[in-house]
Amino acid sequence: MTAAKLLLVEDDPSLAELLEFRFEKEGYDVRVTADGDDALVMAMEDVPDLVILDWMIEGTSGIEVCRRLRRDQNTAHVPIIMLTARENEDDRVRGLETGADDYITKPFSPRELLARVSAVLRRIRPALAGESIQVGDIVLDPVAHKVERRGRRLQMGPTEYRLLKFLMESPGRVFSRNQLLDGVWGTGSDIELRTVDVHIRRLRKAVEVDGAKDPVRTVRSAGYAIEAV
Amino acid sequence: MTAAKLLLVEDDPSLAELLEFRFEKEGYDVRVTADGDDALVMAMEDVPDLVILDWMIEGTSGIEVCRRLRRDQNTAHVPIIMLTARENEDDRVRGLETGADDYITKPFSPRELLARVSAVLRRIRPALAGESIQVGDIVLDPVAHKVERRGRRLQMGPTEYRLLKFLMESPGRVFSRNQLLDGVWGTGSDIELRTVDVHIRRLRKAVEVDGAKDPVRTVRSAGYAIEAV
DNA sequence: TAGGACATGACACTTTCATGACAAGGGCTA
DNA sequence: TAGCCCTTGTCATGAAAGTGTCATGTCCTA
Structure with missing residues (x-):
């Protein structure tokens, strides 16, 4: 299981350091910045699994960062937890x-933030929390690195496994070839776009079970998605 | 778009009634019970999209209900928001x-709870949280790249899809052929004006469902619009 | 009723995708 | 270390789906 990537946007150095320490101790892969614009750049370059965002930061405001993250295709679905010192309900609601x-209101205990991060990740990316994912009749166990369909064990290469896991984390959602390259092969990989097709085909072949339908949906001129069949 | 089904487990009658009223006003399909065991039965019988669970209820305790919901295959993935009167951090963390x-701590405003429900649903089923576009009986889910009408899945080419999405983003508004070319084909596309007509026709054919009326309105010497029928 | 505007079917042309083949690389074993 | 097997990225090819244009028919309106 690869570590979950967190992006922490916090301009109080002591708090940032404390949180960074705690999260790294929990096994997260943490990057920190104090600046909103930096945060956006970092998020675009390497899409994190979750963003922890202080409402009151230098540069671009927290809510603006949030809005922009949501606007970009690649980061639109990254979960965001906001840190706010305000008691004001309007702001909380506006954030949501x-x-x-x-969101979590300052002052908070690191432990509670950890619990929230874990809860959100579990909801969004069960595999990161070590839970198995199920889509239709396919079950993927990230801990055991096993995939089963209708009780039968499936065999596939490492790349197909990562591709399947990536798709299963957002069932039904269509990913472009570029998004798949970023998400499965890693940002900045220098791979031919069409290579994705080939791995999709290998994945399709790997999940073939007697009379079961193909769970991989091709969306012409858009990409691929996996769905319950 | 079918309404999101909520299960509210709350034993304070006045609060339950208030929330039920607010949620139904927002278009949710709400069922209410004051009892933990009832809640479990109801959840098994008809799996809700989200459970709002008071920590302190009669019968089986909230946390126990939570645990059991998680244990059953069918309800394991249903998101749960806990209502708690306790300030105690341990309890909050334990809930998570x-x-x-x-979770949300009493007292809370219905508005905040609504925002949270919406935020959670947005994650789980984007189509339920208003991320899909709906015009009349046509629902377009941009994330899944799917279009449905009266529950039936519609099939269309990429251009028709983009055209439909563009029109549905401004229901009722009439677009000239030039505006459509700019918006759907991209500015600077060198396409014959009349080609729009052809795609409108293909779109019309694609959204044809048994006896449903044509949602595409032709405005003579002006352009086209889509409207609820 | 004439003229313009729109609808429709046909068609040739493009784009996009599925598939099989293949060579390069890596790791493991004998 | 040589040989073998598995994985991987790329390419060529054929099939399928989608696209833009035109000619013709139909409708509407002044």
């Missing part, structure tokens, strides 16, 4: 309405 | 660790 998934 | 997706 802007697209934040959760 | 047990599998609740979120």
Whole structure:
């Protein structure tokens, strides 16, 4: 299981350091910045699994960062937890309405933030929390690195496994070839776009079980998705 | 678009009634019970999209309900928001660790709870949280790249899809052929004006469902619009 | 009723995708 | 270390689906 990538946007150095320490201790892969614009750049370059965003930061404001993350295709679905010192309900609601998934009011204990991060990740990316994912009749166990369909064990290469896992984390959602390259092969991989097709085909072949239908949907001129069949 | 089904487990009658009223006003399909065991039965019988669970209820305790929901295959993935009167951090953390997706501390405003429900649903089923576009009986889910009408899945080419999406983003508004070329084909496309007519026709054919009326309105010497029928 | 505007079917042309083949690389074993 | 097997990225090819244009028919309106 690869570590979950967190992006922490916090301009109080001591708090940032404390949180970074705690999260790394929990096995997360943490990057930190104090600046909103930096945060956006970092998020675009390497899409994190979750963003922890202080409402009051230098440069671009927290809510603006949130809005922009939501606007970009690649980061639109990254969960965001906002840190806010405000008691004001309007701000909390506005944060949630802007697209934040959760907020936590300062002062908070690191432990509670950890619990929230874990809860959000579990909801969004069960595989990161070590839980198995199920889509239709396909079950993927990230801990055992096993895939089963209708009780039968499936055999596939490492790339097909990662591709399947990536797709299963967002069932039904269509990913472009570029998104798949970023998500499965890693940002900045220098791979031919069409190579994705080939791996999709290998994946299709790997999940073939007697009379079961193909769970991989091709969306012409858009990409691929996996769905319950 | 079918309404999101909520299950509200709350034993304070006045609060339950208030919430039920607010949620139904927002278009949710709400069922209410005051009892933990009832809640489990109801959840098994008709799996809700989200559970709002009071921590302190009669019968089986909230946390126990949470645990059991998580244990059953059918309800394991249903998001849970816990309502708690306790300030105690341990309880909050324990709730999250047990599998609740979120909690909210009493007293809270219905508005905030609504925002949280919406935020959680947005994650789980984008189509339920208003991320899909709906015009009349046509529902377009941009994330899954799917279009449905009266529950039936529609099939169309990429251009028709983009055209439909563009029109549905401004229901009722009339677009000239030039505007459509700019918006759907991209500015600077060197396409014959009349080609729009052809794609409109293909779109019309694609959204044909048994006896449903044509949602595409032709405005003579002006352009086209889509409207609820 | 004439003239313009729109609808429709046909068709040739493009784009996009599925598939099989293949060579390069890596790791493991004998 | 040579040989073998598995994985991987790329390419060529054929099939399928989608696209733009035109000619013709139909409708509407002044």
